[in-house]
Amino acid sequence: MGEEQQQLGWAFETLAIHAGQEPDAASGAVVPPISLSTTFAQSEVGVHKGYEYSRSGNPTRTAMETQIAALEAARHGLAFASGLAAEDNVMRLLQQGQRVLLGNDAYGGTFRLISKVWSPLGFPWTAVDLSDLDRLVANWPDDTGLVWLESPTNPLLTCFDIEAICEIAHARGAMVVVDNTFATPYLQQPITLGADITLHSATKYLGGHSDVVGGFLAVDDDEIADRLRFTQNAAGAVPSPFDCYLVLRGAKTLGVRMDRHCENARAIVDLLVSHPTVERVLYPQLPDHPGHAAAAKQMRDYGGMVSFTVKGGEAAARRIAAATELFTLAESLGAVESLIEHPGAMTHASAAGSPLEVPDNLVRLSVGIEHAGDLVADLAQALEP
């Protein structure tokens, strides 16, 4: 996005459709072309039009990086081949010996990356309850380099006061990365709350159609952005131009999709809260939900993810997950179609036996944008014993 567009102060929905997406200078094409060329001509050694080699930079990737950075209210955006590739690059900002404070509920793959890949290389980690700020301050390890949090978390949907955590971390010389995959920039912009890095699995709501795997980092600070741009190129976990195009196209409709996701999630919550099979409903809008106050303060709405525990233990949870017709039993989330899963045996199996282990009677729903009535009817029939 040009400086001029930024100065116009466009709203989220307008940025989604126009940031980074001026008509193509060569042809006037309204949609940014998928630029497949791996290399770019130089008129003299080192003289070129901004691109040399597609791992280092690619016009389709630039369009998408500009668009998503604008949506996150960040000055810099970096795209990666997956959410985990983006996470891996965040870890490369640390020096050996620096500790990661990881919120005690997070995606199983994030836990695996930190505890099984980076920890053995000399990057220690501690799981912490980020909702208890007094305890966080009292037990703060001096070697902390990074606080890693999701809000809402995967899969318990706990929300944390991002602004307060950033103040605590920054006063102690640590950075904060917020995984904003569940909220999306439409509902919450962590950079505006003080986060150093906002992280996405673009595979989810940004892409929005279950047809692309991608990752994203949004950063405001020039120095952090430079360091990440260096490792993005040096380690090379970049997305293809076609994948960049799919994320760019998906994110154009993020706002309207999120409105419907939230509306449909509320209809599902209404069913669940009064259902005899259900033990507890986890949704940030519920007044007794962990972090409801933080969510109300920092989010525009409460999102499209709903989790719940059931009476009858793991067997009942597994039975329900396999009994829906419209909700597809599958990993992943954040797309137009509704999904159901059993986190304990699926997305969070790698956290078994750790402080991040999830209850075995937990079911997670990614509520899609189908008709709410059809979704409620499908889940209601699956809940019948």
Ligand code: P1T
């Ligand atoms: O799958 P990938 O694009 O590499 O992103 C990893 C990731 C990062 N952060 C969060 C909050 C996530 O939920 C994920 C991926 N999660 C799933 C596949 C899932 O079903 O929960």
